[in-house]
Amino acid sequence: MKPLLEVQNLIKYYGNKSSLTKAVNDISFTVEKGEFTAVMGASGSGKTTLLNCISTIDRVTGGHIFVNGQEVTKLKGHSLTKFRCRQLGFVFQDFQLLDTLNAFDNIALALQIQNQKPDVIRKKVMEMGEQLNITDVLQKYPYEMSGGQKQRCACARAMVTEPSLILADEPTGALDSQNAGMLLGSLQYMNTDLDATIFMVTHDAFSASYTRRVLFMKDGKLFHELRRGQEGRKEFFDRIMHVISLLGGDLNHVV
Numbered sequence: 001m002k003p004l005l006e007v008q009n010l011i012k013y014y015g016n017k018s019s020l021t022k023a024v025n026d027i028s029f030t031v032e033k034g035e036f037t038a039v040m041g042a043s044g045s046g047k048t049t050l051l052n053c054i055s056t057i058d059r060v061t062g063g064h065i066f067v068n069g070q071e072v073t074k075l076k077g078h079s080l081t082k083f084r085c086r087q088l089g090f091v092f093q094d095f096q097l098l099d100t101l102n103a104f105d106n107i108a109l110a111l112q113i114q115n116q117k118p119d120v121i122r123k124k125v126m127e128m129g130e131q132l133n134i135t136d137v138l139q140k141y142p143y144e145m146s147g148g149q150k151q152r153c154a155c156a157r158a159m160v161t162e163p164s165l166i167l168a169d170e171p172t173g174a175l176d177s178q179n180a181g182m183l184l185g186s187l188q189y190m191n192t193d194l195d196a197t198i199f200m201v202t203h204d205a206f207s208a209s210y211t212r213r214v215l216f217m218k219d220g221k222l223f224h225e226l227r228r229g230q231e232g233r234k235e236f237f238d239r240i241m242h243v244i245s246l247l248g249g250d251l252n253h254v255v
């Protein structure tokens with residue numbers, strides 16, 4: 001079976017010959033359907049650049065990215081828009097909910113853009129609201145919701161179109177520890193119960209310990225990988241911390 005995400009010899013440089021930053025420097029890996037993967041690394045190691053290349057926000061300098069067997073680095077115009085709408089879901093650090101829409105309409109928006117019928121939209125939004133425990137706040141506007149409710153609303157929005165791949169960039173960055181725990185629980189639930197494939201950038205070992213696999217980046221390259229296997233979250237957290245300690249001088253930037 002083909003992997004859901006395949007990154008082959010990915011290169012992304014910024015600048016020009018006189019001032020070149022090798023943000024992503026020849027990275028290859030695959031992600032299978034249903035995996036929950038974190039990318040960790042010190043500040044400036046290239047995590048967000050990698051995510052932005054996969055999400056097609058950034059154009060790559062070299063290499064290939066396949067999602068469901070489709071080469072996404074070559075997409076342009078309508079095909080690119082269609083790929084983003086149909087195949088990707090995003091969870092951002094600052095939620096990026098629209099202030100002028102209530103939670104229901106925020107979640108429904110992507111389905112409306114896909115021209116789905118109103119009764120189908122209603123059913124899907126209600127189901128997603130139930131699954132993420134936000135049924136009570138669906139009529140509320142973002143300014144009326146708590147941070148955790150907003151973040152779960154953002155998760156529902158990312159999931160409602162049933163995308164192939166959910167991309168999350170530091171999703172817990174703006175949350176206190178209780179809400180961060182709730183969000184990570186939601187992501188874990190989306191992965192284990194709804195079979196979502198999630199690819200998350202984080203500098204936080206606690207967040208990474210909720211995933212099943214951690215890729216570690218250093219200076220634009222992948223330098224290590226951990227898989228959780230059968231162990232519990234606490235044991236996985238300890239192993240992640242051990243790898244971070246191997247990063248030595250970078251420790252302070254990573255945790």
Ligand SMILES: Nc1ncnc2c1ncn2[C@@H]1O[C@H](COP(=O)(O)OP(=O)(O)OP(=O)(O)O)[C@@H](O)[C@H]1O
Nearest residue numbers: 014015021023042043044045046047048049050203
């Ligand atoms: N638009 C840009 N133009 C030039 N250089 C950039 C640009 N975006 C990122 N970089 C550089 O690329 C490198 C990787 O940056 P990136 O944002 O991917 O790192 P990161 O691991 O996500 O860091 P952080 O944890 O601080 O968000 C850094 O050296 C950064 O300065």
